[in-house]
Structure formats: C-alpha cells, structure tokens
Amino acid sequence: MLSLVAPPSPGRARPPAEGGGAGAVLRAVLAGGPLTRTALGRATALSPAAVSRHTADLAGLGLLRELPPADGPPRAGRPRLPLDIDTRHxxxxxxxxxxxxxxxxxxxxxxxxxxxxxxxxxxxxxxxxxxxxxxxxxxxxxxxxxxxxxxxxxxxxxxxxxxxxxxxxxxxxxxxxxxxxxxxxxxxxxxxxxxxxxxxxxRAELLFGAGSGATELVQLFIGNVVDAAIATGGTVLHGRRSRAGDIGHLPVPGSTEPCPCGRTGCLQATVSEHTLARRAHAQGLIPAPDFDLLLALAGAGDRTALRLFEERLRLAAPTAALLLDMLNPEVLVVSEAGLMVAPSLRPYLYEQIRRHSHAGPEQSVTATGFGVEVxxxxxxxxxxxxxxxxxxxxxxxxxxx
Structure with a gap:
C-alpha cells in the first residue's frame, strides 16, 4: 500500500558526501537543529575537537550561530549552547x-x-x-x-x-x-x-522537503516538460552528459497526441500543460488555451477542471509506478500543478499509482510540499x-x- 511520506527522524543527516566534516556538520544542523556540539558529535560521528573546529569555521562564515541556552536549572560546567542555521546574512x-x-x-x-x-x-x-x-x-x-x-x-x-x-x-x-x-x-x-x-x-526535497533525512529519492516533475531525477546515497544522479531522468518520450498506451519528436503518444506531449489547456479550451471551459486559467478553476473546485487534472494524473501514474518499482526509493515526490492547488487530487493519484505498482507497504509517495512556490x-x-x-x-x- 502506498502512503504519504512520514516525517524525518530528528537529527538524521545525510551521510557525508562532499564537503568533508564541515559539510556534514552543516547538514546535520539543517536536518535536526538546533543541536548542541555534543549532539552534533553523535549525529556526524566526528570527534569533539573536529566538531568545535568546524562549528567555529561555519559560524565565522555566517552559516551557523549560537542560540541562548535552553531554559532550565543551571548546569555545572560550560553551558551547552545549541547551534542553528544562521539565516540573517x-x-x-x-x-x-x-x-x-x-x-x-x-x-x-x-x-x-x-x-x-x-x-x-x-x-x-x-x-x-x-x-x-x-x-x-x-x-x-x-x-x-x-x-x-x-x-x-x-x-x-x-x-x-x-x-x-x-x-x-x-x-x-x-x-x-x-x-x-x-x-x-x-x-x-x-x-x-x-x-x-x-x-x-x-536537491531541494533532500535538503528541506519530503526527502529530508532520506538518501534514496525520486522526483517526478509534470509540467510543460515531464522529467525525473534520481537520488541514491543522498547524491543526485546525472548520468552521461546529465541526461539521466529523460522520461518525456515514454509511450502512453492509447494516446494519439502528436509529439515534436515525430511520434505520437509520448508522455510529455500527452500530459503537458499546453495540451491540458488546449483540451480545456476546446471544451469551452476557459476562454483561451491558458493553463493558468484552468489551474485557477481547479483551485476553486470546478469539477470539470478537476476531471481534466484527474485524467492527467491517470495517464502519468504508470510512469510513476514504473519509477517506484524499478528504483525502490524511500520516497517518490510528484510535482504537478493540480496537486498543489487542489489537495483533494492526492488520494486519486495514490490510488492510480497503486493500480500499476507492485511496491510493498514500505514505499511512500507524496506531492511536493513547496506548493505554488515550487x-x-x-x-x-x-x-x-x-x-x-x-x-x-x-x-x-x-x-x-
């Protein structure tokens, strides 16, 4: 069974990739902060001396700052001041x-x-x-x-x-x-x-969103361009000449939508915003083939507009299921405009993916949490x-x- 992604575990940071200890410290504070230096040592497996050195360097760059000590009875010894991301500079x-x-x-x-x-x-x-x-x-x-x-x-x-x-x-x-x-x-x-x-x-989902605390993630973007990104071990895969994730020309069974590539029924041509707006205009739903007009109707709860977005999600669901089954990520994040303005579409998406996926109950699917600012x-x-x-x-x- 597919489900919404669970909140990340506090303090769990991505494993050190690049940037050495300083990067690991900064990512640990982002994931679980505010954190004391002792907690940072546990989160990063760095020595107390290394944590002190890296936190001093990061504070000097304006990336970390010390917060006042937590309320409570006085403690013996040096105060354990928590460190947090410094967003002021x-x-x-x-x-x-x-x-x-x-x-x-x-x-x-x-x-x-x-x-x-x-x-x-x-x-x-x-x-x-x-x-x-x-x-x-x-x-x-x-x-x-x-x-x-x-x-x-x-x-x-x-x-x-x-x-x-x-x-x-x-x-x-x-x-x-x-x-x-x-x-x-x-x-x-x-x-x-x-x-x-x-x-x-x-990258944004791994740092700040549904993938925070995860290392295996798939991002599916459905807009005028349809493409995917794959992260494994906390690192986003590029592939040769950065072409990994090119899924726009996967075939959609039954689609006769012409594609600029010369074929018909390609995923991108079938579910693009341009195609959706053109269909809505042909139905007399909007006065011009303008996707923003259609999106506004869906956000206002117009049932005909919502059905167009449901059809779009239905057509994209087999690709999402394929990515889920083939790559077995901790989380699959779907970025699609209808899901952002009409959260009522989300159960429909999950059900459609479930119809095509063989994944077990540990798999998680979610819409992006960045909303209209995506x-x-x-x-x-x-x-x-x-x-x-x-x-x-x-x-x-x-x-x-």
Missing part, C-alpha cells in the same frame, strides 16, 4: 526559465522563499537571457539589499548539461545548445549553477545544495544597498 538567488514565465527568486539558508518575481517569457534564447541580465540588477537591489548572495542558480526543463552549464535541448522552448552559464556569468560576481528543474527539485525553490536549489555540500568553498557578493 546570506541569500541564494535563482532564475527558473519556464515556457510561459521567467521566475526570479531569493531563498534563505533554510530554503524559505524570501522574494520572487516573474516576467513573461518572450522570444528566443538570446532574448530570454538578455531579459534575465536586464532584470537581475533591479530585482537584487529591490529585494536583497543588505544581504550577501551565495550564488546564482539558473534552472529549466529538458536536457541540461550542468557540468558545462548549457541547455542541450528544450523541446517546448525550441532551444538547442544554449551556453547559459557563459552568457550569464557576467550578470553577477558569483558562481552560476545551471541545472535541470527535476534535479534541482530533488519553481522559485527549484531556481535557488543548486546554489543552496552547493553551500551545504561544500561550505568551506563559500564565496559571496554583497547585494546592492
């Missing part, structure tokens, strides 16, 4: 490039959205990247003044080569071999992290993941005052 900046919108976002070190703005996406790749370069300075001046910036994340769907910082192919945008990092690296004095949005969301979170996630993996390599820039 740093922000991560991110840009998500979608089909209808460009989303600009700022997140604090706990993954909370501090600010976000969006612009209509217009024109080709050159025009979009020029718009980002033009909008970023004003956005940061308005929303990040007085904070230091940890980096710039640039996230989109399709095939994204994160190592080279390029979008290899994005069918709905018509992009091929776009050197995103090369074009945007001069927009700030910061590192530019380019990634696909399913991988970015997988793209803002995705945009900044590569930056925050880099900080939590390699905090001692931190390089920041001061935002415009």
């Amino acid at each position: 740093h922000l991560a900046c991110g840009v998500h490039i979608g089909v209808p919108w460009i989303t600009f976002a700022l997140l604090d070190l706990r993954g909370r959205v501090v600010a976000h703005e969006r612009l209509p996406r217009r024109g080709d790749a050159d025009a979009v990247l020029a718009a980002i370069r033009a909008h970023l300075p004003g956005f940061l001046a308005r929303r990040a003044a007085g904070h230091s910036l940890l980096g710039l994340g640039v996230v989109t769907g399709g095939w994204v080569d994160s190592e080279r910082g390029s979008v290899v192919e994005h069918g709905p945008l018509g992009w091929r071999d776009v050197p995103v990092r090369e074009v945007l690296v001069g927009a700030t004095r910061l590192p530019v992290h380019v990634d696909g949005h399913a991988r970015a969301l997988a 793209l803002a979170v995705a945009a900044c996630a590569p930056v925050l993941d880099s900080v939590y993996q390699r905090p001692m390599e931190l390089r920041t820039a001061r935002a415009v005052r």
Whole structure:
C-alpha cells in the first residue's frame, strides 16, 4: 500500500558526501537543529575537537550561530549552547526559465522563499537571457539589499548539461545548445549553477522537503516538460552528459497526441500543460488555451477542471509506478500543478499509482510540499545544495544597498 511520506527522524543527516566534516556538520544542523556540539558529535560521528573546529569555521562564515541556552536549572560546567542555521546574512538567488514565465527568486539558508518575481517569457534564447541580465540588477537591489548572495542558480526543463552549464535541448522552448552559464556569468560576481528543474527539485526535497533525512529519492516533475531525477546515497544522479531522468518520450498506451519528436503518444506531449489547456479550451471551459486559467478553476473546485487534472494524473501514474518499482526509493515526490492547488487530487493519484505498482507497504509517495512556490525553490536549489555540500568553498557578493 502506498502512503504519504512520514516525517524525518530528528537529527538524521545525510551521510557525508562532499564537503568533508564541515559539510556534514552543516547538514546535520539543517536536518535536526538546533543541536548542541555534543549532539552534533553523535549525529556526524566526528570527534569533539573536529566538531568545535568546524562549528567555529561555519559560524565565522555566517552559516551557523549560537542560540541562548535552553531554559532550565543551571548546569555545572560550560553551558551547552545549541547551534542553528544562521539565516540573517546570506541569500541564494535563482532564475527558473519556464515556457510561459521567467521566475526570479531569493531563498534563505533554510530554503524559505524570501522574494520572487516573474516576467513573461518572450522570444528566443538570446532574448530570454538578455531579459534575465536586464532584470537581475533591479530585482537584487529591490529585494536583497543588505544581504550577501551565495550564488546564482539558473534552472529549466529538458536536457541540461550542468557540468558545462548549457541547455542541450528544450523541446517546448525550441532551444538547442544554449551556453547559459557563459552568457550569464557576467550578470553577477558569483558562481552560476545551471541545472535541470527535476534535479534541482530533488536537491531541494533532500535538503528541506519530503526527502529530508532520506538518501534514496525520486522526483517526478509534470509540467510543460515531464522529467525525473534520481537520488541514491543522498547524491543526485546525472548520468552521461546529465541526461539521466529523460522520461518525456515514454509511450502512453492509447494516446494519439502528436509529439515534436515525430511520434505520437509520448508522455510529455500527452500530459503537458499546453495540451491540458488546449483540451480545456476546446471544451469551452476557459476562454483561451491558458493553463493558468484552468489551474485557477481547479483551485476553486470546478469539477470539470478537476476531471481534466484527474485524467492527467491517470495517464502519468504508470510512469510513476514504473519509477517506484524499478528504483525502490524511500520516497517518490510528484510535482504537478493540480496537486498543489487542489489537495483533494492526492488520494486519486495514490490510488492510480497503486493500480500499476507492485511496491510493498514500505514505499511512500507524496506531492511536493513547496506548493505554488515550487519553481522559485527549484531556481535557488543548486546554489543552496552547493553551500551545504561544500561550505568551506563559500564565496559571496554583497547585494546592492
């Protein structure tokens, strides 16, 4: 039987991957904090001397801070001051490039959205990247003044080569071999992290969401692009040239929806937001094939709109079940707009996956908890993941005052 994911166990951090002891300490505080140094030693298996050294370094970077001692009777010896993530100084900046919108976002070190703005996406790749370069300075001046910036994340769907910082192919945008990092690296004095949005969301779920405390996770993203990301051992799989998780062209039995790839019945073409909006418009449900109009109706409880989203989930469920059975993750997170605005759809999704999955009762499926801010979170996630993996390599820039 499938179920909602259970809350993570307090204090359980991902195993040290990159970043050595400092990264392990920072991730342990994120997962279970506030924590005393003694508790950090238990959570990370580091010696007291190593914990003291790493916490001092992280506090010096403005990543950790000491809290006042807990209330209670005085204790003999040195006070055991708890340590927590310091969210006062740093922000991560991110840009998500979608089909209808460009989303600009700022997140604090706990993954909370501090600010976000969006612009209509217009024109080709050159025009979009020029718009980002033009909008970023004003956005940061308005929303990040007085904070230091940890980096710039640039996230989109399709095939994204994160190592080279390029979008290899994005069918709905018509992009091929776009050197995103090369074009945007001069927009700030910061590192530019380019990634696909399913991988970015997988990182965010491991750090701040349903995967906190987990090491095995699958992220399924259903939007205008449909793709997946796989995390094992707490590390998100990239595959050769970052193409792991390309599921958009899996066949959907019975679908005759034409796909730009030349075939019919591909998953992405069948369940994309564009297809759903077109169907709603053809039924006279909305005055134009605008997905936001359909989403608003679903959020208001319109039964016809909800049935369209149910059909979408029904068609996507076999793929979710395949990922669940094949990869056997601790948690499968589904990011789909209907689930965000209409939680009543969730039992329907779980039931549809159950119809196709052979997984046992230990398997967990959940919708993302990031809600309508999911793209803002995705945009900044590569930056925050880099900080939590390699905090001692931190390089920041001061935002415009």
